[in-house]
Amino acid sequence: MTFFKEIFSKNIRLKIPFLENEGYEIFMKREDLIHPIISGNKFRKLKYNIKEIKNKNLKLVTFGGAFSNHLLAVAYISKIEKIKAIGIVRGEELHNFKLNPTLKKCIDYGMKLKFVSRDEYRLRHEKKYLEKLISKHNNAFIIPEGGTNELGIKGCEEILNSKDIDYFETICVPVGSGGTISGIINSSSSKQKILGFSSLKKSNITVQINKFVNKNNYKIIDENYFGGYAKFNSQLVDFINEFYYNYEIKLDPIYNSKMIFRILNDLRSNKWNYGKKILLINTGGLQSIDGFNKRLKEKKCATIDFTF
Ligand SMILES: *Cc1c(COP(=O)(O)O)cnc(C)c1O
Numbered sequence: 001m002t003f004f005k006e007i008f009s010k011n012i013r014l015k016i017p018f019l020e021n022e023g024y025e026i027f028m029k030r031e032d033l034i035h036p037i038i039s040g041n042k043f044r045k046l047k048y049n050i051k052e053i054k055n056k057n058l059k060l061v062t063f064g065g066a067f068s069n070h071l072l073a074v075a076y077i078s079k080i081e082k083i084k085a086i087g088i089v090r091g092e093e094l095h096n097f098k099l100n101p102t103l104k105k106c107i108d109y110g111m112k113l114k115f116v117s118r119d120e121y122r123l124r125h126e127k128k129y130l131e132k133l134i135s136k137h138n139n140a141f142i143i144p145e146g147g148t149n150e151l152g153i154k155g156c157e158e159i160l161n162s163k164d165i166d167y168f169e170t171i172c173v174p175v176g177s178g179g180t181i182s183g184i185i186n187s188s189s190s191k192q193k194i195l196g197f198s199s200l201k202k203s204n205i206t207v208q209i210n211k212f213v214n215k216n217n218y219k220i221i222d223e224n225y226f227g228g229y230a231k232f233n234s235q236l237v238d239f240i241n242e243f244y245y246n247y248e249i250k251l252d253p254i255y256n257s258k259m260i261f262r263i264l265n266d267l268r269s270n271k272w273n274y275g276k277k278i279l280l281i282n283t284g285g286l287q288s289i290d291g292f293n294k295r296l297k298e299k300k301c302a303t304i305d306f307t308f
Contacts, residue, residue, distance in 0.1 A: 004051060007034055007043075008161050011279065014247060019267060024276045027168070028249070031159065032256075032284035040284035041180040042073035044155040045147030050077055052151060053141045059084045061133055063124045063145040066094055067102050067230070067254075067291045069284075070146050075111035085111045086137060090121040101290040148179030153212050156183020159281065165189050169275030172197065172263060174255035174283055175220060178205045182212040184281070193274055194218040197259035201228035223258060225265075230254050232292075236261065237302055244306050252285035253292045253304060 011027040019026060031040030038046075053060055060083050064071035071087045078085035087106055095115040099107070106113060123129035124145060134140050143149065156179060160171070165188060173181050175196040185194050194217055198205055203222050210216075223229070226236055232253060240257045244250055251257035260280060266272045293303040 004047060006158065009034060009040070009159075011164070014280075016264070022276075024267070024278065026278045026280065028280045028282050029159070029164070030282055032250070032282045032286065034284070037076050037287065038073040039069040039287065040282070041156065041159075042070050042147055042284075044159060044183070045070075045152035045179050046073060046077055046143070047155040047158075048151035049141075049143050049147065049149070049155075050081055050083070053083055054081060056141065059086065059137050059140040060143060061086045061088065061137055061140045062143040062147075063088045063090075063121070065090045066100055067288050068145075069287060071106055071111070072102050072109075072287055073147075074143065075106040075109040078111060079109040086140070087111050087113050088121070088124070088133075089113050089115050090118060091115060092117045100294065102287060105287075144177075146177030146179060148177040148182075148208070150212070152179045153183045153186065156180050157187040159184055160187045164279060165192070167277060168192060168279040169277045170195060171279045171281065172259060173281040174199060174259045175203065175205055176200075176255065178208040178212075180281075180283060181218065182209050185209070185213045185215060185218050188215075188217060190215050190217050192217060195274060196220045197255075197262060198222045199229050199255055199258065221262065225262060226258060230292075232296075234302060237296065237304055240304050241306075245308055249282070250286055250289075250306055251282070252288055254288055255285055256282050 009030045011029050014026045014028055016026060034040045034043050060078060062074050064087060074085055092115045103113060130142055134142060170193045171184060172195045173184055175181050175198045181194060181196040188194055196218060198220055201223055203220060206220055226232055236257060239261050240251050240253060289304050296303045
């Protein structure tokens, strides 16, 4: 079963002229290449959850927003592993609209979608609500939004290898629900600094992360360049297109492009004080581009475009 095998992504060196001259070594871990459909870090977070569900032969219930990389990853794996999956989607109004590319694919892979109001969606961490869901769906296994639970973090502890832990001073990773960075913190050395770049404006995510981690060698930097989660401007779109032109690496518009934009900006303006040996974790997430471009087109903005 290939899904459960051990995977180490390769690191590639990013040759950025103005930084090379100053002795910086910037590497990118290509978690984005783990799988063409499943986002790199979602693969990590689902590995042990899916193992558990298969062992216990349960149905799966999970949560996500309309463009969720997590929902799509769950839908795809559930199809391959023949698991019955239900996705609870934020926004009952979506039910009446033409489905976006992410949700359409989820349905194609056999996931059942249930659209709920924002008020109901807010209950997704509440014990009583979850108990009701579990009994309604025959003792289903609940994977929280984003795949962030103990088993998800166990999978993310496999992102770094021993060389990464010995070599790099700083490891940078995008942050949503906090699971990926928690696994990285746990497997890192206490001499390393782990920098988390939140996709949210005011994330308050340390509360969540501190539930899972065994040390505090980390710092969270909130998204305050582009206006918050999934917000964008033409500068971001240009950056994604230019980055592809320069390095032939596609960056997603919600997590990785914003992180790397921020880091390069800080380095360029001498605001960086986290050492010279830097590892960027590219978590993938490219499936979100289709939906994003649809929004850009509606607003008559330039789109993300990897042809040149
Ligand atoms: C979900 C996701 C993240 C955030 O991971 P968390 O574990 O939720 O913090 C980062 N990058 C991509 C591409 C994602 O899909």
